[in-house]
Each structure stands twice: as C-alpha cells, then as structure tokens.
Amino acid sequence: VLPYMPGQTFLAKKSPAWSTGVQKSASGRRRTTAYYPAPFWTFQINYNAVRKRPGLDEWSRLVAFFNRRKGQFGDFLYFDRTDHQVTKHRFGFGDGVTRTFQL
Structure with missing residues (x-):
C-alpha cells in the first residue's frame, strides 16, 4: 500500500481510463470494442x-517504496479515502432456504 505521509494532500485528481477499439469500414459504418x-x-x-x-526521512521512504516496485513495472495498492465503502449492494439472491452467501 502506498505509504501515507503527513504532507500528503487529499486526493488531487481521480480519473477513469478506458481502452476502446474503433473500426470504420469503407461505407462509414463504425464498430467499437471495449477491451x-x-x-x-x-x-x-x-x-x-x-x-x-x-529521525524523519519521509523522502527516502517514498523513494524506497517506488524502487521496490521498479517504477511502473510493479503494482501497488492505494487506499482511496473518497471511495472505499459500499452500502446496500446485492451480492446474493435468496431462494427462501439459503442463508449464507460468498462475498
């Protein structure tokens, strides 16, 4: 998990990225594919x-974190403080008998 530092501001920017392929035929018809x-x-x-x-070396801690992951090569987790809870989300459908569901 990305270490939290005292000087870290609240999330500055969060944006979705999609990968979509578009093929256009000679007639002008378009076909899209979501990857x-x-x-x-x-x-x-x-x-x-x-x-x-x-006694307080936050810079070395941050650099060591990224070096352990070899830059963009390695993955890591980030705890998003703006989007980490789910309420009233369905995860199973009952049949009147079943009482436990895998979450």
Whole structure:
C-alpha cells in the first residue's frame, strides 16, 4: 500500500481510463470494442512537504517504496479515502432456504 505521509494532500485528481477499439469500414459504418470490463483508474496525489532530516526521512521512504516496485513495472495498492465503502449492494439472491452467501 502506498505509504501515507503527513504532507500528503487529499486526493488531487481521480480519473477513469478506458481502452476502446474503433473500426470504420469503407461505407462509414463504425464498430467499437471495449477491451476493459471496468475502468483503469489513475490517481494524482500532491505532497505539500516531504521532510528529510534525522529521525524523519519521509523522502527516502517514498523513494524506497517506488524502487521496490521498479517504477511502473510493479503494482501497488492505494487506499482511496473518497471511495472505499459500499452500502446496500446485492451480492446474493435468496431462494427462501439459503442463508449464507460468498462475498
């Protein structure tokens, strides 16, 4: 999980990215294909201050985090404070007998 730093601001930008293929025939008819079943989310996070001093080396902690993942090569988790709860979402349909469902 991306480490939270005291100088980190609230989420600056969150946007969906889709991958869609478009084919256009000679007659002008268009056919589209969605390559992703769900959007790939991109996040922008700003840091007001990242401190580097004895006993408080936030800069090295952040650099080490990205180096362990080899930049864009590795994956990591980000806890989105604006979108982390689900309420009243259906995850199973009852038949009058079944009482437990896998979530």
